[in-house]
Amino acid sequence: MQLFHCPFCGARDETEFHFGGEAGNLRPDGADVPADRWANYLYMRDNPKGAVREVWVHMNCGEFFVMERDSVSHQVLSSTSLAGAGHAQ
DSSP: OOEEEETTTEEEEGGGEEEEEETTOOOOOSSOOOHHHHHHHHHOOOOOSSEEEEEEEETTTTEEEEEEEETTTOOEEEEEETTSOSOOO
């Protein structure tokens, strides 16, 4: 079992969380977006080794936040609310 830190509820079991995607992967705005730009948004990922920033949601409280973790060791480095007012672990 791994513990994740919700900036709103504190440390909780990983089964209470759902992955939302890479932080900073901004959805294209507008109706006339070329197909290749939509494809890049939907499917292209960096997939780096080491520190990553990801959006997660705590299913119990419904809050979205950014978690920084190591993609190799899975160590959670910090958790911050999307508004930036969260608790840095």
